Amino acid sequence: MPLNPQRTIDELKELRSLTSDENGAQRVAWTDTWLKAREWFASKLKGLPVEHHYDAAGNNWVTLPGASEKCLLIGGHLDSVPNGGWLDGSLNVIAALEVLRRFNDEFHGKPPVTIRVVDWADEEGARFGRSLLGSSAFAGTHSIAADRIRPDRDGIKLEDALRRGGVEIDRFPEAAKERKNAAAYLELHIEQGPVLERLNLSLAAVLGTKGVERHLITFHGQEAHSGSTPMQDRRDALAAAAKLALEIRHIARKHPDAVCTMGSVKTFPGIVTAVVGRCEATLDQRDLDPQILAQMFREAQEASHRFAEEEKCTVEWSRIWNIEPIAFHPALLDLCEQAIREVSATSHRMPSGPLHDAAEVSRAGIPTVMLFVQSLRGISHNKIEDTREDHLALCVQALDRLASKTVTWILQK
Amino acid sequence: MPLNPQRTIDELKELRSLTSDENGAQRVAWTDTWLKAREWFASKLKGLPVEHHYDAAGNNWVTLPGASEKCLLIGGHLDSVPNGGWLDGSLNVIAALEVLRRFNDEFHGKPPVTIRVVDWADEEGARFGRSLLGSSAFAGTHSIAADRIRPDRDGIKLEDALRRGGVEIDRFPEAAKERKNAAAYLELHIEQGPVLERLNLSLAAVLGTKGVERHLITFHGQEAHSGSTPMQDRRDALAAAAKLALEIRHIARKHPDAVCTMGSVKTFPGIVTAVVGRCEATLDQRDLDPQILAQMFREAQEASHRFAEEEKCTVEWSRIWNIEPIAFHPALLDLCEQAIREVSATSHRMPSGPLHDAAEVSRAGIPTVMLFVQSLRGISHNKIEDTREDHLALCVQALDRLASKTVTWILQK
Numbered sequence: 001m002p003l004n005p006q007r008t009i010d011e012l013k014e015l016r017s018l019t020s021d022e023n024g025a026q027r028v029a030w031t032d033t034w035l036k037a038r039e040w041f042a043s044k045l046k047g048l049p050v051e052h053h054y055d056a057a058g059n060n061w062v063t064l065p066g067a068s069e070k071c072l073l074i075g076g077h078l079d080s081v082p083n084g085g086w087l088d089g090s091l092n093v094i095a096a097l098e099v100l101r102r103f104n105d106e107f108h109g110k111p112p113v114t115i116r117v118v119d120w121a122d123e124e125g126a127r128f129g130r131s132l133l134g135s136s137a138f139a140g141t142h143s144i145a146a147d148r149i150r151p152d153r154d155g156i157k158l159e160d161a162l163r164r165g166g167v168e169i170d171r172f173p174e175a176a177k178e179r180k181n182a183a184a185y186l187e188l189h190i191e192q193g194p195v196l197e198r199l200n201l202s203l204a205a206v207l208g209t210k211g212v213e214r215h216l217i218t219f220h221g222q223e224a225h226s227g228s229t230p231m232q233d234r235r236d237a238l239a240a241a242a243k244l245a246l247e248i249r250h251i252a253r254k255h256p257d258a259v260c261t262m263g264s265v266k267t268f269p270g271i272v273t274a275v276v277g278r279c280e281a282t283l284d285q286r287d288l289d290p291q292i293l294a295q296m297f298r299e300a301q302e303a304s305h306r307f308a309e310e311e312k313c314t315v316e317w318s319r320i321w322n323i324e325p326i327a328f329h330p331a332l333l334d335l336c337e338q339a340i341r342e343v344s345a346t347s348h349r350m351p352s353g354p355l356h357d358a359a360e361v362s363r364a365g366i367p368t369v370m371l372f373v374q375s376l377r378g379i380s381h382n383k384i385e386d387t388r389e390d391h392l393a394l395c396v397q398a399l400d401r402l403a404s405k406t407v408t409w410i411l412q413k
Numbered sequence: 414m415p416l417n418p419q420r421t422i423d424e425l426k427e428l429r430s431l432t433s434d435e436n437g438a439q440r441v442a443w444t445d446t447w448l449k450a451r452e453w454f455a456s457k458l459k460g461l462p463v464e465h466h467y468d469a470a471g472n473n474w475v476t477l478p479g480a481s482e483k484c485l486l487i488g489g490h491l492d493s494v495p496n497g498g499w500l501d502g503s504l505n506v507i508a509a510l511e512v513l514r515r516f517n518d519e520f521h522g523k524p525p526v527t528i529r530v531v532d533w534a535d536e537e538g539a540r541f542g543r544s545l546l547g548s549s550a551f552a553g554t555h556s557i558a559a560d561r562i563r564p565d566r567d568g569i570k571l572e573d574a575l576r577r578g579g580v581e582i583d584r585f586p587e588a589a590k591e592r593k594n595a596a597a598y599l600e601l602h603i604e605q606g607p608v609l610e611r612l613n614l615s616l617a618a619v620l621g622t623k624g625v626e627r628h629l630i631t632f633h634g635q636e637a638h639s640g641s642t643p644m645q646d647r648r649d650a651l652a653a654a655a656k657l658a659l660e661i662r663h664i665a666r667k668h669p670d671a672v673c674t675m676g677s678v679k680t681f682p683g684i685v686t687a688v689v690g691r692c693e694a695t696l697d698q699r700d701l702d703p704q705i706l707a708q709m710f711r712e713a714q715e716a717s718h719r720f721a722e723e724e725k726c727t728v729e730w731s732r733i734w735n736i737e738p739i740a741f742h743p744a745l746l747d748l749c750e751q752a753i754r755e756v757s758a759t760s761h762r763m764p765s766g767p768l769h770d771a772a773e774v775s776r777a778g779i780p781t782v783m784l785f786v787q788s789l790r791g792i793s794h795n796k797i798e799d800t801r802e803d804h805l806a807l808c809v810q811a812l813d814r815l816a817s818k819t820v821t822w823i824l825q826k
Contacts (some may be wrong), residue, residue, distance in 0.1 A: 005609065074450055081542040118815075141509030166794070189642065192638055192640075193638060193640075193641030193642050193643070193646075194642065194643070194646045195641075195643060197647075197648070210640065212640070214685055220718050224791065224792070225606060225699045225766065225769040225793060225794065226672065226676055226766070226768060227605075227606075227623065227625070227672065227697075227699050227765070227768070227789075228604065228605040228608075228675035228765070228767050228791065228793075229606050229607065229667055229672070229766070229791060230607070230608060230670075230764040231662060231665050231673075232608070232670065233606075233607045233608075233611070233673075233674060233791065238658055238675055238678060239659060239662065240656060241655075242654075242655035242656075242658040242659050243655075243659065245651055246652060246655050246656065246659075247656040249644060250426075250746075252644050253644055253657075257643075258643060258644075259639065259640065259642070259643065260644075261639035261686075261688055262651055262687075262689070263639055263680065263682075263683065263685045263686060263687050263688065263689060264680050264683040264685060265651060265678050265679075265680045265681075265683075265689075265692075266678075266679075266680075266683075267676065267677050267678050269676075270678075271677060271679045271695075272627055272674075272676045272677060272695040272696075272697050272733060273674075273675050273676060273697060275672075275674055275676065276675070276676060279678075282684075282685040283685075284640075284685050284686060286639070286640050290639070291516045315671075318415065320685060352639040352641070353638065353639070353640025353641040353642070354641050356637060356641070376471050378638075378641065378642060378646065379637070380638065380640065380641075381640060384610060399666060411701025
């Protein structure tokens with residue numbers, strides 16, 4: 001049987017009906033619904049000459065052995081955020097399975113290189129606030145000490161939740177064994193942003209994942225009575241934060257792909273009758289160019305100190321998290337563009353703002369590229385997340401072409 | 414015995430040791446600690462030829478009958494906010510008692526007019542969010558329907574808390590009886606702001622209480638992924654609110670005594686990785702001039718709509734509360750300035766930003782004036798609230814002089 005993109009769409013809908021409720025997808029990692037999704041996926045392997053196992057970090061591996069031991073990895077994740085969309089993560093896993101089936105059929109069970117589909121464990125980090133969990137264990141960048149006692153909302157520790165799922169955090173490093181013979185990694189994903197829709201394009205080759213600087217910024221002023229404190233006597237912590245909320249937009253707009261976001265502002269005491277004495281704000285800055293990212297971070301810091309001084313406040317910064325920009329493999333990027341051009345009129349190159357498991361795989365030194373398909377309204381992590389069905393069919397075809405080109409590239413290396 | 418301001422200071426300290434803990438004053442209305450403060454106050458009346466009762470709204474009345482039935486009222490409140498200061502409210506009640514003692518001594522138990530000290534019930538509204546409760550019942554501006562089922566933090570209804578204190582909300586209108594023969598009302602209070610300290614002045618005559626416009630403003634934008642949403646595609650509700658937070662300061666600064674405060678900002682979903690889809694902000698605007706207040710309200714509304722449009726958001730306003738400016742009595746203001754000049758070098762006139770029971774009494778048509786004494790650092794509603802002891806002594810003297818002048822004025826009317 002040739003590639004059947006409609007089957008991918010049908011299977012996505014099947015998974016949706018099995019693991020969603022009226023609020024959206026509920027495949028949160030380490031929950032029963034997630035395990036149900038994985039069982040459903042395993043049921044789709046019947047009749048295929050594949051080996052199937054879960055590694056020491058809970059990643060889900062399906063291997064179709066080829067003439068060469070060199071492996072082409074194609075991956076995604078079946079886990080979702082709570083009240084999530086039907087495509088984020090699952091599209092990649094189910095499309096990869098379709099590509100594996102095509103290789104199996106075309107080469108009568110023996111493709112030129114080994115084809116492996118991977119369903120990464122806990123990409124979203126929705127429950128424990130630690131994303132890319134399984135792929136970081138695979139890449140060897142994971143810190144057991146940092147994650148072991150992370151609590152979920154109910155106080156259950158990550159370590160214990162994993163154990164209930166049959167995964168021992170102390171054995172995480174063993175997941176690195178799966179890197180053996182890995183020659184390339186491909187990941188298809190919905191864009192999760194509005195760029196392709198605005199450009200009226202269906203597909204894009206992804207340059208890499210942007211680096212992220214994520215900080216908590218606290219302005220300290222002086223709580224004061226809103227009625228009795230003249231304007232000139234105030235030390236208003238909110239005013240300093242408001243200036244920064246507007247300034248970070250100027251900082252970002254100097255660069256074509258950079259973004260800066262203040263996503264949370266908290267005011268203390270936070271009552272209608274008091275000048276804000278303390279204001280906590282979060283900052284998230286991203287760019288693919290490490291120098292631009294560093295410059296934006298520096299500019300935001302400088303601005304915060306200037307605004308604090310103007311408002312007779314003080315300011316302190318505390319890093320929440322950061323990651324460096326990760327550029328994908330140039331040769332695979334070219335192949336990805338060729339594949340896109342073969343199935344649609346125009347190709348496009350763009351960075352990914354969101355992080356993906358591909359970033360971890362690339363950090364492990366495995367040549368990697370991603371393929372984006374248009375998202376409607378740029379919305380994801382929401383039940384209204386959607387992509388046109390003709391675009392879904394197109395992206396499965398493009399992934400398949402990219403896989404074939406990558407197999408050839410692996411053999412030529 | 415002549416007036417003894419040191420006794421007022423000593424009694425304030427006595428009350429503090431009885432009704433405070435390490436976090437400050439705990440005389441929250443309708444609590445046991447508040448009742449203890451009132452019992453302590455009642456114990457100070459022993460030996461005085463006064464009538465003492467609580468009215469239908471729980472206001473605490475001490476009456477020294479005079480030669481004339483016309484009454485001079487002098488009042489304050491023994492209730493405090495939680496973790497409050499030692500002076501806010503109590504200074505007025507205890508200083509008024511000292512003035513009553515002086516009238517009693519000077520006129521051998523029969524002053525020219527009747528002198529009444531009032532300790533208003535629940536001025537702060539700390540527990541049920543309804544300030545000036547007792548004085549509004551006195552003034553006849555209180556709405557039983559609006560307050561009956563107000564809940565405290567534990568879900569206890571105002572009506573039930575009052576009943577446990579022996580007060581029936583349905584009998585509130587009977588408190589209006591206390592207005593009989595009321596010829597003037599005087600209230601001494603700490604400034605609760607930094608103006609007198611900055612001007613190096615001890616006392617001020619209060620022009621009136623500023624009117625207040627208090628609103629909840631909600632900006633609606635679009636929640637979006639902080640990584641995948643380009644700057645130009647955002648509808649950032651926080652950006653619109655930040656512009657307004659800065660603009661209200663320009664709006665206020667056009668007028669010498671006006672204040673505008675954004676005291677609370679809440680962001681939704683309020684996470685580091687999402688553009689703010691909804692932002693709720695509070696606005697509190699105050700001025701003594703009703704036209705200035707109306708202009709500031711109009712300008713803030715216009716600005717919010719302009720900023721919403723600029724940020725591709727929408728905005729809605731919902732009034733939390735408002736009160737008109739209340740100007741005190743011109744003749745009493747003159748007497749107040751004279752009294753201040755007799756005890757200190759310089760007088761000063763200023764509006765009150767905070768509301769006081771005096772506003773309700775004035776609304777009831779009773780000639781009213783207030784006297785302010787300097788606050789250190791402008792801080793109140795906090796355990797560090799304080800006033801220099803020489804200033805405390807001075808304000809008791811000024812209140813006493815003002816009371817004598819007012820008695821003469823009542824008799825001449």
